[in-house]
Amino acid sequence: MFDYAIETQDLTVAYQGKIAIENINLKLKRASRTAIVGPNGAGKSTLIKAILSLEKRVTGQVSIEGDDSKKARQKIAYVPQKGDVNWDFPTTVLDVVIMGRYSHMGWFKRPSKEDKDIALNALKAMKMIKFKDRQISQLSGGQRQRVFLARAMAEEADIYIMDEPLQGIDIKTEALIMETxxxxxxxxxxxxxxHHNISTVPDYFxxxxxLNQTIQASGSVNDVLTEGNIKNTYYEMSDE
Structure with a gap:
């Protein structure tokens, strides 16, 4: 069994000729909770999208548990930023969570009783079962995040990649998400x-x-989250 869930080598991404992230070499430990932190524009979302092959790489390789094939991405469940989702799409909460089963059942097959039970159990875990028939457009921001985590849980993936799941939600939902x-x-x-709030990193991860275009430091929170590393990572913010 591989010690690392995700490894990247010399990963670089550019937009219109401008480097977004450069020479990213990381090893993500299996069964860990790892935060990516850095100032606005540091390339945090770009990094996870490059890992997911949602952004084209200039250079570099990504392997998932030692496998660099596209099929390996099926081991990952992705929770995007709220702003990347069309919340006006006419669908119910349960339908959204059942979408997490598509990789298991195929896009054109009807969900089985097992698929529905897995989706319902995920909604129960996120305390959203009573909203299962509600349109997603009618949910609050925190409720929407609960639904999208439930969908990821329904995928029964090995690795979960999440982009700012705690941004703009209530404290109760934040606690529930981190407990889950x-x-x-x-x-x-x-x-x-x-993750956007560096003060909660020791509690949550x-x-x-x-990250600030390149990796400034990486490792256990106790070893890496130092005053010096914080200054090195966020130095550009003082120039704004």
Missing amino acids: IKNLQEKGKTFLIV DHVIM
Whole structure:
């Protein structure tokens, strides 16, 4: 069994000739909760999209548990930023969560009783079962995040990549999401999460990647989250 869930080598992404992230070499430990932190424009979302092959790489390789094939991406469940989702799309909460089963059942097959039960159990875990027939457009921001985590849970993936899942939600939902993530980690799941609040990193994560176009520091929170590394990562903010 591989020690690392995700490895990247010399990963570089550019937009219109301008480097977004450069020479990213990281090893994401299996069964860890890893935060990606850094200033606005540091390339945090670009990094996870490059790992997911949602952004074209200039250079570099990505392997998932030692496999660099496209099929390996099926081991990953992705929770995008809220702003990347069309919330006006006419569908119910349960239908959204059942979408997490598509990789198991195929796009043109009807969900089985097992698929529906898995989706319903995910909604129960996120305390959203009573909203299962509600249109997603009628949900609050925190409720929407719960639904999207439920969808990811329904995928039964090995690795969960999440882009700012705690941004703009209520404290109760934040606590529930982190409790769920910790419970899944205890079952061997791995999390890579873009996070905006550096003050909560020690409470929520065991590993951290400090990014500003390149990796400034990476490792366990206790070793890496130092005043010096924070200054090195966020130095550009003082020039704004």
